[in-house]
Amino acid sequence: MTSLSTPPLQTARARAADLDRIIESACATAALIDCRRDRIRDVLTPIATMDSIDTEIADSIDLLRTAGQEYAAYRAGDPDTQLRVFLPANNLLYSTALFVALPSLFFGDVLARPASRVTDAYLELGRILSGGPIDIGERLRTYSQSTFADISQGSVVVFNGKPANGRRVDEECASGLFLGFGTGINPIVIGGDLSGPELSNAVEATVTARLYNNGQDCLCPDVVFVDAAIAEDFVRGLVRRLGAVPVVADGAVPGLISSPLADMATYDRAVTVLDELGSAVVWSGETTADQRHCPIAVAVRRLPEIADSVPELFGPLFNVVIYDRLYEVLDFLDTTDTEPYGMYISVFGVAELVGVDRVGSARNTGARTAFEFENGHDPFGGFGRNGTVSAGVGLEPVSRPLLLSAELAYYAAGRRGADARR
Structure with missing residues (x-):
């Protein structure tokens, strides 16, 4: 009896050839980023710091060079997937690599809408990355959000931005599958037993995470909980370290810096919070004459003095909150106002949390910051509904860490199962 299916050897050869093609295209795109890095820096320096830009470049190159890691998951998805991406206003290059370039290796119908206030920068990146196996510029659309929602009807939708906006977009798009990447507070918890080099390391990790791109990133920690036993030493070390951070008028300076923010809207937002912190601010740095330059500032309060969120x-603001007992912090992170923002939590010198994978709705990164923990080929985020959520028409919204390729594979398998049951 003759089988009409593809012979196993031929199937294996076809898959190997397909994988080779994917890797070749991905590596060629990575090489394009590498050789045009100076032009990429020129586009991004008005809205990002040099260190964060170089991190984006390195991460984008590494992501694409290792694209084969997600081959099986992407190929398990529906090859006719229509993917629509609402791109964020920060991390422009890496977001393009992760949500546009990588899936475009596997699917032909991938379109993306840049966040409106950085549209020109995205379009210039598209021009810079043209001429390779993936023409990024052809994937970008400058439509209004409502128009882009119209062409996203029933598609797989990836949304980066404010959670409330994401929920509205999900409804407008009637998404077959909706993946929302919102925001989290990503707290750092400093235990009472730290001293000497360990305490200095915790201070350095806090500074590095909070000042990534001058504090303009959703993974920056919005609160640092410090045990009262070492709070004075921690704050003293923090202020000393921040006092050594260069204050510059241009973000095109390597290293951790204090520089003007990306735009006046971001500046106004930061200064409003700074004003609200008021007398809790114990130290603030210098600024330049640039009207977008918000100073680095450190606010210190005790846990009972802060609101429920x-x-x-x-x-570049440091929100230091002093606690007496660890359970007070854990209870705070589990409140109705705070729990939805669970993504990551980093802990230094907290024996009770060593080896604990999840704290409330946040994933425990241990003595690593969220930046050190995050990997483009691993699920991103935690279990808070304002952090990462998978939803869509007929699907129960689920808050969990998300990896695009894995979610597409789950979605395709579910649809195939539904078809089989009809």
């Missing part, structure tokens, strides 16, 4: 600090 913490503000998102989209700027």
Whole structure:
């Protein structure tokens, strides 16, 4: 009896050839980023710091060079997937690599809408990355959000931005599958037993995470909980370290810096929070003459003095909160106002949390910051509904860490199962 299916050997050869093609295209795109890095820096320096730009470049190159890691998951998805991406206003290059370039290796119908206030920068990146196996510029659309929602009807939709806006977009798009990447507070917890080099390391990790791109990133920690036993030493070390951070008028300076923010809207947002912190501010740095330059500032309060939630600090602000007992912190992170923002939590010198994978709705990164923990080929985020959520028409919204390729594979398998049951 003759089988009409593809012979196993031929199937294996076809898959190997397909994988080789994917890797070749991905590596060629990575090489394009590498050789045009100076032009990319020129586009991004008005809205980002040099260190964060170089991190984006390195991460984008590494992501694409290792694209084969997600081959099986992407190929398990529906090849006819229509993917629509609402791109964020920060991390422009890496977001393009992760949500546009990588899936475009596997699917032909991938379109993306840049966040409106950085549209020109995205379009210039598209021009810079043209001429390779993936023409990024052809994937970008400058439509209004409502128009882009119209062409996203029933598609797989990836949304980056404010959670409330994401929920509205999900409804407008009637998404077959909706993946929302919102925001989290990503707290750092400093235990009472730290001293000497360990305490200095915790201070350095806090500074590095909070000042990534001058504080303009959703992974920056919005609160640092410090045990009262070492709070004085921690704050003293923090202020000493921040006093050594260069204050510059241009973000095109390597290293951790204090520089003007990306735009006046971001500046106004940061200064509003700074004003609200008021007398809790124990130290603030210098600024330049640039009107967008918000100073680095450190606010210190005790846990009972703060509200039931913490503000998102989209700027170089350090919100230090002193606690007496660890359970007070854990209870705070589990409140109705705070729990939805669970993404990551980093802990230094907290024996009770060593080896604990999840704290409330946040994933425990241990003595690593969220930046050190995050990997483009691993699920991103935690279990808070304002952080990462999978939803769509007929699907129960689920808050969990998200990896696009894995979610597409789950979605395709579910649809195939539904078809089989009809």
